Amino acid sequence: MQTQLAEFIRDSAEGREADAILRKCVHCGFCTATCPTYQLLGDDLDSPRGRIYLMKRVLEGGPLSGRTRLHLDRCLTCRACESTCPSGVRYGRLVDIGRAVVEARTTRPLPDRAARALLSFALPRARLFGAALKLGRLARPLLPGFMKRKILPARAPGEWPAPRHARRMLALAGCVQSALAPSINAAAARVLDRLGVSLVEAPGAGCCGALRFHLNRQEAGRDDMRALVDAWWPLVESGSVEAIVMTASGCGATVREYAHLLGEDPDYRHKAARISSLTRDLCEVIAAEQLPARSGLGRVAFQSPCSLQHGQQIRGKVEALLARAGFELAPVPDAHLCCGSAGAYSLLQPALAAQLRLRKLRALHEGRPQRIATANIGCLAHLQGGTPTPVAHWVELLDEALEGRTFPGA
Ligand code: SF4
Numbered sequence: 001m002q003t004q005l006a007e008f009i010r011d012s013a014e015g016r017e018a019d020a021i022l023r024k025c026v027h028c029g030f031c032t033a034t035c036p037t038y039q040l041l042g043d044d045l046d047s048p049r050g051r052i053y054l055m056k057r058v059l060e061g062g063p064l065s066g067r068t069r070l071h072l073d074r075c076l077t078c079r080a081c082e083s084t085c086p087s088g089v090r091y092g093r094l095v096d097i098g099r100a101v102v103e104a105r106t107t108r109p110l111p112d113r114a115a116r117a118l119l120s121f122a123l124p125r126a127r128l129f130g131a132a133l134k135l136g137r138l139a140r141p142l143l144p145g146f147m148k149r150k151i152l153p154a155r156a157p158g159e160w161p162a163p164r165h166a167r168r169m170l171a172l173a174g175c176v177q178s179a180l181a182p183s184i185n186a187a188a189a190r191v192l193d194r195l196g197v198s199l200v201e202a203p204g205a206g207c208c209g210a211l212r213f214h215l216n217r218q219e220a221g222r223d224d225m226r227a228l229v230d231a232w233w234p235l236v237e238s239g240s241v242e243a244i245v246m247t248a249s250g251c252g253a254t255v256r257e258y259a260h261l262l263g264e265d266p267d268y269r270h271k272a273a274r275i276s277s278l279t280r281d282l283c284e285v286i287a288a289e290q291l292p293a294r295s296g297l298g299r300v301a302f303q304s305p306c307s308l309q310h311g312q313q314i315r316g317k318v319e320a321l322l323a324r325a326g327f328e329l330a331p332v333p334d335a336h337l338c339c340g341s342a343g344a345y346s347l348l349q350p351a352l353a354a355q356l357r358l359r360k361l362r363a364l365h366e367g368r369p370q371r372i373a374t375a376n377i378g379c380l381a382h383l384q385g386g387t388p389t390p391v392a393h394w395v396e397l398l399d400e401a402l403e404g405r406t407f408p409g410a
């Protein structure tokens with residue numbers, strides 16, 4: 001596609017990147033077939049092709065309004081369109097650039113601004129979020145149904161094995177996950193410990209920056225990224241960890257992009273590139289080890305988060321690990337479609353998120369699973385809010401299988 005970017009952005013790094021991405025799009029529309037919002041709303045401006053058209057217009061200095069922002073807000077940033085696009089259009093990067101421009105040039109209504117400010121303040125702060133969660137759990141019986149469903153019951157983490165192996169890997173303690181489900185990193189530590197790897201966390205390591213970055217507070221998100229780089233750097237620099245293991249695929253997709261997201265910062269560029277190169281999803285790490293084979297455990301449906309299958313282009317690995325550990329995999333139709341969680345999307349676009357969850361849960365239940373597994377805390381909490389079927393991180397199931405604990409219903 002031909003482009004003529006406006007002066008305000010043409011000569012910046014973002015402008016050059018956006019221009020190169022826009023020029024790759026041939027407007028074929030293949031991507032519309034896999035776009036969840038286009039499937040729900042049927043409006044071309046809620047498809048990748050339509051949003052690309054809107055962003056091109058904005059970047060060329062054309063008119064923009066609250067409607068432009070709405071169509072971009074409705075995008076889940078699931079990146080299913082990137083997996084589908086035959087021309088290699090990097091929609092995810094383009095929408096980051098387009099959103100930043102639209103955010104700077106329009107004014108949101110006050111309630112929207114207030115909600116975003118609150119989420120941006122509270123979600124990345126693990127202690128604050130954890131305290132609010134404790135209060136919410138106490139008040140749970142008094143809350144209306146839709147709020148009750150958002151509050152996951154407490155999950156006991158269990159023991160974290162003391163570091164005893166020469167091989168060490170670094171885990172991200174993170175923000176929301178460490179409060180909602182500390183059991184996930186502890187289960188990962190136990191599984192890796194059995195495979196000869198000690199998992200450690202760095203003191204002071206918090207949010208990866210994805211939450212604020214995708215709430216369109218991109219500089220605040222970058223500050224979170226820099227803070228995490230600082231917390232990790234002593235362990236990385238000393239060479240005492242061989243990899244950085246991500247147990248939430250949403251965080252993994254972001255940390256893998258640090259090299260790019262901090263690429264313009266001369267103080268952090270090299271550290272960010274080193275950290276991105278060391279980052280692995282947990283399934284990649286375990287797949288490289290000798291996981292004992294078992295059989296006869298329960299039937300599980302795996303929900304592959306968009307940040308795993310589209311963001312990181314990792315497909316089939318978790319399913320293979322679950323099968324090797326002894327679980328029977330229930331088939332899941334339309335597995336490429338987003339569940340509607342998408343970071344803070346389910347809080348900011350609740351109606352669309354609820355419709356997507358309903359569709360996803362129908363698909364997940366089609367193979368009559370006893371449990372649902374996922375790879376991202378946001379998807380876990382969102383899905384669990386819509387079903388009585390237990391939803392867990394897949395490594396929690398692996399941990400149970402390796403410990404020989406009985407599987408409910410098996
Ligand atoms: S993003 Fe890709 S699939 Fe979609 S219209 Fe452009 S070239 Fe076609």
Ligand code: SF4
Pocket residue numbers: 034035036037038046047048051074075076077078079080081082091
């Ligand atoms: S990122 Fe997802 S919701 Fe957004 S345009 Fe692409 S497919 Fe549609």
